[in-house]
Amino acid sequence: MIRAPQNLSLIKQEIEKFYEKEVRVHVNLGRNKHADFVGTLSGVYPALFTVSPHDKNYRGKTAWSYAEILCGNVRVRPAEARKQSSDLA
Numbered sequence: 001m002i003r004a005p006q007n008l009s010l011i012k013q014e015i016e017k018f019y020e021k022e023v024r025v026h027v028n029l030g031r032n033k034h035a036d037f038v039g040t041l042s043g044v045y046p047a048l049f050t051v052s053p054h055d056k057n058y059r060g061k062t063a064w065s066y067a068e069i070l071c072g073n074v075r076v077r078p079a080e081a082r083k084q085s086s087d088l089a
Contacts (some may be wrong), residue, residue: 015041018078019044022079024036025038025074027061037053038054039051039054047065
């Protein structure tokens with residue numbers, strides 16, 4: 001499937017819609033490793049955004065740049081979207 005081209009400003013606008021809402025984050029860590037967690041989008045800044053995980057034991061990175069979404073390394077969806085669909089793309 002070919003995805004529509006996006007740019008960083010469109011991605012930032014989409015992320016701003018989730019500010020202070022519960023989101024599900026999928027992070028590609030490389031070499032067939034990934035991390036999934038649910039948290040609250042706690043900050044939207046000019047160059048990056050932050051997510052506060054609900055799991056206090058989560059020890060991973062919680063701030064990402066918008067370019068990581070563009071490259072496909074990070075996927076952010078509303079938390080209820082995972083319940084409706086198993087597709088993270």
